[in-house]
Amino acid sequence: MSEATTYIAKVRDEIVSRDPNQPEFLEAIDNFFNSITPVLEKHPEYIKANLLGRLTEPERAFQFRVPWVDDAGNVQVNRGFRVQFNGAIGPYKGGLRFHPSVNLSIVKFLGFEQIFKNSLTGLPIGGAKGGSDFDPKGKSDNEVMRFTQSFMTELQKHIGPDLDVPAGDIGVGAREIGFMYGQYRRLNGYQAGVLTGKSLQFGGSLARTExxxxxxxxxxxxxxxxxxxxxxxxxxxxxxxxxxxxxxxxxxxxxxxxxxxxxxxxxxxxxxxxxxxxxxxxxxxxxxxxxxxxxxxxxxxxxxxxxxxxxxxxxxxxxxxxxxxxxxxxxxxxxxxxxxxxxxxxxxxxxxxxxxxxxxxxxxxxxxxxxxNAGGVAVSALEMSQNSERLSWTFEEVDQLLKRIMEDIFKESAEAAKTYGLGNDYLAGANIAGFKKVAEAMMAQGVI
Missing domain, CATH: 3.40.50.720 (NAD(P)-binding Rossmann-like Domain)
Structure with missing residues (x-):
């Protein structure tokens, strides 16, 4: 076996021994590792720096209790999560998912994927993900409000416009984002850029929904x-x-x-x-x-x-x-x-x-x-830019930028696949193109 193959196997064994009960995360790791052997063969300095060992371990991960009161007056308890996976190229960015299936493995798999998705957009955003095993289906608006306010009371300690900017995902739409933003503002004052996917009335972007x-x-x-x-x-x-x-x-x-x-x-x-x-x-x-x-x-x-x-x-x-x-x-x-x-x-x-x-x-x-599916986070990053400028761009402006970003993502993925002799394997091409930018940033920033 080549040095790269041996190294990948070693890192994977370490991950399995450390997180044996995280199947979704291990699947994401395997999908990624299967693509990047040629990059490591070309860049042995990545192996010496144990880049994969560092890249596959989140910079930090939070799990927290979310108590809330349902409409019958009963106290319920859910788990909340936020995994800030990699911030080498910018503030952490990634959605919040509210679904009964959410656990640490799923949040880590989503956060790991988000690193490279965000890198591919060409925008300065790192990878993160979060959520809760709370199920908004069948809940009243008041129940959702009470849950999201409790969730944000803890999450707000770890996020900010230049630190970590969550957005929506499965189970988290405009209603949930609105309630969470309101609670963040109540505790910290007005900071439009702390969440994306907001309503247009308080800092959202046209074309974000689409x-x-x-x-x-x-x-x-x-x-x-x-x-x-x-x-x-x-x-x-x-x-x-x-x-x-x-x-x-x-x-x-x-x-x-x-x-x-x-x-x-x-x-x-x-x-x-x-x-x-x-x-x-x-x-x-x-x-x-x-x-x-x-x-x-x-x-x-x-x-x-x-x-x-x-x-x-x-x-x-x-x-x-x-x-x-x-x-x-x-x-x-x-x-x-x-x-x-x-x-x-x-x-x-x-x-x-x-x-x-x-x-x-x-x-x-x-x-x-x-x-x-990088279009959502791409426009979320454009929403961050608008919030920083205190400006709102037209739908057409945002849509044209989105179209260009998606075309560039395809082009970069296709070129990466061809560069490494992988034909039209766009999955491998996307992994390589996203990885290279993050790898170069990590190498430049030292052992952190």
Whole structure:
């Protein structure tokens, strides 16, 4: 084995012995390590500096108790987390996820991925992630307010506009961001740049709501352009019905593609005429209903229980926008049989390693989350810039910057893959391109 291969194996063994019960984090580590051997072979100084050992250990991680009172007067307790993974290139930046599945392993996996996603944007932001095992579904506005105020009372000790700037993620939308910002302001005074994804009335950015979904399609369009094609006439199987999925469906329609499906945790709808994102938005964002309601309103749509990835229909592009590991090896095989040529990640790590392997063997192009869904954090960073300037940019200005950033991310990932002889392995290319900037910053800053 080469020195690089031996070193990677050594670091991985250390991580496994230290964190054996963190499967999501270990999966993220493996996905990353599988890509960067050629970089370490070219840069033995990274090995001597034990760069991977330092990069895979968070700079700091917090776990804290979140007590709150429900509407019945009962005291509930949840766990809160914040992992500030790497700040070599700028203040920590990453979302907060409220979902029953949240634990330290998931937060570490998301924070580790965020390092390279943020690096790829070309903006000066480091990687972090956080959240709680609190489930906002079925909770009243007052319950959500009491929980988020308690959560922020602890979190505010560790964040700030030039230190760590959280944003939203699954389960954390405008309502939750508003409540948390209000509590932060109550305790610390007005500091607009401490959270992103805010409402426009108090420092939010136009196009932030649309950013991840729009960015996913800008990235997909750049990928197709590299192949001499466009989105015009393409069919898309999409999972999810949240923020990313809704605005991905909107931009896909604007660029001439047809989105056939949308889903939530109960099931999915199929509409051969194309999903109407406006109806999905009304159901999920306004009414807080279930995707089943879509089929009750659209005559051409059919509702099915289960996973959309177990449904057979011919399509060109897969856009998984729901959650991690939603496509396994068996579902990847089905996607290949259905004709998928491109799989771009709207969610974080939506494909298992077995699925990625199957796609590569079938010459299906995979766009990783750290590249394909970086639009959200890119516009969050642009929101930070607007807050610092005390200015608000137009929707068109932000959208054009987003489009350029996503095109640049694809270009840098593609060039990195080609430089290291990896063809169109954009997953490896994104890992390498994101890693190199962080690695150079860490090397320049000494052993910290």
């Amino acid at each position: 950013a991840t979904g729009f960015g996913l399609l800008y990235y997909t369009a750049a990928m197709l352009k590299d192949q001499g094609e466009t989105l015009e006439g393409k069919t898309i199987k999409l999972s999810g019905a949240g923020n990313v999925a809704i605005y991905a469906a909107q931009k896909a329609a604007e660029l001439g593609a047809t989105v056939l499906t949308a889903s939530d945790s109960n099931g999915y709808v199929y509409d051969p005429n194309g999903i109407d994102y406006k109806i999905v938005k009304q159901i999920k964002e306004v009414e807080r209903g279930r995707i089943k309601d879509y089929a009750d309103r659209v005559a051409t749509a059919t509702y099915y229980e289960g996973s959309v990835w177990d449904f057979d229909v011919d399509y060109d592009i897969a856009l998984p926008c729901a959650t991690q590991n939603e496509i396994d090896g068996g579902r990847a095989a089905r996607a290949i049989q259905n004709g998928a040529k491109i799989v771009n990640a709207g969610a974080n790590m939506p494909c298992t390693p077995e699925a990625v392997k199957a796609f590569k063997q079938a010459a299906v192009i995979v766009g990783p989350a750290k590249a394909a």
